[in-house]
Amino acid sequence: MIMGERVKLTRPEGFFETFDRRPGAVKKNMHYCPGCGHGILHKLIAEALADFGILDRTTLISPVGCSVFAYYYFDCFGVQVPHGRSAAAATGLVRANRGSVVIGYQGDGDLAAIGFNNFIQAANRGENYCVFFVNNAIYGMTGGQMAPTSLIGQKTTTSPYGRSEINEGYPLKVSEMVAQLQAPVYVERVSLTSTRNIMKARQAVRKAIKNNIEKKGFSLVEVLSGCPVNLKMNTKQMDEFIDTRMTDYFPLGVYKDESAERQTITYPTPVFDAEKVREALYPDKIGEGVADDxxxxxxxxxxxxxxxxxxxxxxxxxxxxxxxxxxxxxxxxxxxxxxxxxxxxxxxxxxxxxxxxxxxxxxxxxxxxxxxxxxxxxxxxxxxxxxxxxxxxxxxxxxxxxxxxxxxxxxxxxxxxxxxxxxxxxxxxxxxxxxxxxxxxxxxxxxxxxxxxxxxxxxxxxxxxxxxxxxxxxxxxxxxxxxxxxxxxxxxxxx
Ligand SMILES: Cc1ncc(C[n+]2csc(CCOP(=O)(O)OP(=O)(O)O)c2C)c(N)n1
Ligand code: SF4
Ligand SMILES: [Mg+2]
Missing domain, CATH: 3.40.920.10 (Pyruvate-ferredoxin oxidoreductase, PFOR, domain III)
Known part of the structure; x- marks a missing residue:
């Protein structure tokens, strides 16, 4: 009971007080497994949204993946999209309301496999939103299939002998790819394995959201994150795996940062002509001598x-x-x-x-x-x-x-x-x-x-x-x- 109170008191204001949308009796805990990185990242984002005072103009896009229910937790607007369609929804949201803050939250399957084209095109267009990309090197939700970011040699249910570059190609370095594009303003890869790393991730999350608020364009924060359940590790082994194997292949750091130099983007005023829309949808009856009804x-x-x-x-x-x-x-x-x-x-x-x-x-x-x-x-x-x-x-x-x-x-x-x-x-x-x-x-x-x-x-x-x-x-x-x-x-x- 006392522990329960403490959890409640340390909860960032960006979260709902109780997670009433969660079905069942448990209304205070998240649905993530122990040792999962999603919960930590959620906390960093929720805290930033509350500190910036933007909860009432932020939409967080929940993906398909273990974080499909992110909307249970964040006390802002939420959209849950089909697998990989985050960038398409984000584009519509930011373009329809230039004053909004839009957060794409995507796993490696969601972003780097099924949704990669949507994602990379939105990055290349410099859409004004930020993406938090949870790279846990696995399809967590569906029980551990190989992700585009699974490492060479990594055994998964669909690469039981270990990922091989000959059969499955090399793990996709998403941050490096996005940093090559001209439009994105900020790209950083972080991890969540130690207090120091979490504090760095906290700064990255804040910078990305701030860029969005200041309309500086597209920001990406890739977060190396643990899925101890599917990688069949305890949390200590998981952190070691991230700090060594994952970080070797996916080095942490800032890949691009033009946040300081970039000016606020000025967007053209959209034209909405209600009469033209009505005409297109409901053309006048053409016939002469025929009753309208x-x-x-x-x-x-x-x-x-x-x-x-x-x-x-x-x-x-x-x-x-x-x-x-x-x-x-x-x-x-x-x-x-x-x-x-x-x-x-x-x-x-x-x-x-x-x-x-x-x-x-x-x-x-x-x-x-x-x-x-x-x-x-x-x-x-x-x-x-x-x-x-x-x-x-x-x-x-x-x-x-x-x-x-x-x-x-x-x-x-x-x-x-x-x-x-x-x-x-x-x-x-x-x-x-x-x-x-x-x-x-x-x-x-x-x-x-x-x-x-x-x-x-x-x-x-x-x-x-x-x-x-x-x-x-x-x-x-x-x-x-x-x-x-x-x-x-x-x-x-x-x-
Ligand atoms: C169109 C479609 N294809 C496949 C699936 C099955 N599916 C659900 S989640 C998922 C992968 C999720 O992995 P990831 O994005 O890495 O998220 P994680 O669970 O690891 O956080 C897949 C393939 C689906 N729901 N919809
Ligand atoms: S399966 Fe993996 S990614 Fe999904 S909640 Fe559990 S630890 Fe997290
Ligand atoms: Mg994943």
């Missing part, structure tokens, strides 16, 4: 419609998707459009998924239960036909797919030689508008009530005008190709 009455619109369009890159697959999405928007549906660009040069497929729903769209992904597949080449047919739902509709371009595919009972099959028609029309690029025409003919003949069938010929030009805003020539050409496709498909349907 037009509600399609056909039964097919009573549930979510899941559409996929696929073909070669350059066939207008993605823009056809955009046109369908615009049609949905024009008629007051919620829509999503998710493009996927295939390796076009190597004969792969480009595709996009469109969802039309009067209610909320849960996910924009269509990878099963597809209601409508519009397929413009053979590889796409092979790839996506299995995704067609029980009563789904398949339309394919018979100019590029010669053999009629086999569909299951209940599924419907339509085709038109859309590319040939577009070519004869004078522009192969209009094949997608021909397909749109064919689709409208199918919808009119089989799926739309009288009112919606009459509406679609007005809706398509409206959607084209939304998509090709101001390019009246392109709009008109597409309307022509659309009408042609519709006529040819209607003829086929009545044959």
């Amino acid at each position: 037009y509600r399609c009455g056909s039964a097919i619109f009573d549930r979510e419609l899941r559409i996929k369009i696929a073909g070669f890159g350059g066939q207008g697959v993605l823009s056809l998707g955009l046109i369908l999405a615009a049609m949905g928007k024009q008629r007051n549906f919620n829509v999503s459009w998710l493009p996927s660009y295939g390796p076009e040069m190597r004969g792969g497929t480009a595709n996009c998924a469109i969802i039309v729903n009067r209610g909320t769209i849960g996910s924009p992904i269509v990878d099963s239960n597809c209601d409508l597949l519009l397929i413009l080449n053979k590889p796409s047919l092979e790839k996506y036909l299995p995704e067609l739902g029980e009563n789904g509709v398949l339309f394919y371009d018979s100019s590029t797919i010669e053999e009629a595919p086999a569909v299951k009972p209940g599924q419907m099959l339509f085709d038109l030689n859309a590319s040939d028609i577009a070519e004869a029309f004078g522009n192969l690029k209009c094949a997608n508008a021909v397909v749109l025409g064919a689709l409208s003919a199918i919808l009119k003949a089989r799926f739309l009530d009288e009112r919606d069938a009459a509406d679609i010929d007005q809706l398509v030009p409206d959607a084209l005008r939304e998509c090709f805003h101001g390019k009246e020539k392109i709009v008109n050409m597409n309307i022509e190709a659309y009408r042609l496709g519709q006529q040819k498909m209607s003829e086929k349907l009545t044959d």
Whole structure:
């Protein structure tokens, strides 16, 4: 009880008084193992935040790793990000609020493996935040896999014979790499193995945070830290390992420090034009003579419609998707459009998924239960036909797919030689508008009530005008190709 009181009294004010977010009965201790470096570093940071009086404008970004729950402890703002995404979140946070202090706290797996590109690009841009990089030479949280900083010869669960430079390459010297970049203002490597080293680490933590407060750019403090549990050492052996083996390879010291010379960075004033954002999100309805609250009455619109369009890159697959999405928007549906660009040069497929729903769209992904597949080449047919739902509709371009595919009972099959028609029309690029025409003919003949069938010929030009805003020539050409496709498909349907 008395010990408990002492712990409470020596706790820096940068921590919560009790860690109420921690589940379970233990509300005063951290979740770290005995001998772990994370707790010591937390304490240095918490103390600095309180001493600088910046708790109310600091965001500490918790990573994925043993310090995933750092937000249990710090009495400032907190964001917990996906593995390795600290630098991306930090960039958004500091740019959105130049007066904020942002701390990236990352392990060696999080920073130097999965998140390295994010991290190094943010450092190279000189984003105004500071990173505390806990190098414990191991993936602590997941039970001791090799980290980019594991030492040569170090046995881990994924390097059971010891890390070898031939197989796994050399341990990454992050501080040295960052110090080579022009933008960072301050880079230091410290350790936590003795009171002296902890005091040096304390100064480094303070300097990095101060640089952030004074808007001097990017600072990195690499902290050599112990994970006695996964390195299977007691705390004394752990400190010795850090002081000898780790420090030999990762020498302590200042790698770059321009804190004194650097001026406060002046950032351009961001432009936020609310009206432009509104226009982009909610374009005005284009149609004339159509009620703003037009509600399609056909039964097919009573549930979510899941559409996929696929073909070669350059066939207008993605823009056809955009046109369908615009049609949905024009008629007051919620829509999503998710493009996927295939390796076009190597004969792969480009595709996009469109969802039309009067209610909320849960996910924009269509990878099963597809209601409508519009397929413009053979590889796409092979790839996506299995995704067609029980009563789904398949339309394919018979100019590029010669053999009629086999569909299951209940599924419907339509085709038109859309590319040939577009070519004869004078522009192969209009094949997608021909397909749109064919689709409208199918919808009119089989799926739309009288009112919606009459509406679609007005809706398509409206959607084209939304998509090709101001390019009246392109709009008109597409309307022509659309009408042609519709006529040819209607003829086929009545044959
Ligand atoms: C996208 C993703 N990949 C992998 C994981 C599994 N994972 C969780 S923590 C971790 C490594 C953590 O190691 P480190 O960053 O060194 O932190 P430490 O636990 O050592 O402090 C990994 C690979 C994950 N959570 N998410
Ligand atoms: S596993 Fe290692 S890094 Fe994780 S809390 Fe325990 S000692 Fe610390
Ligand atoms: Mg680690």
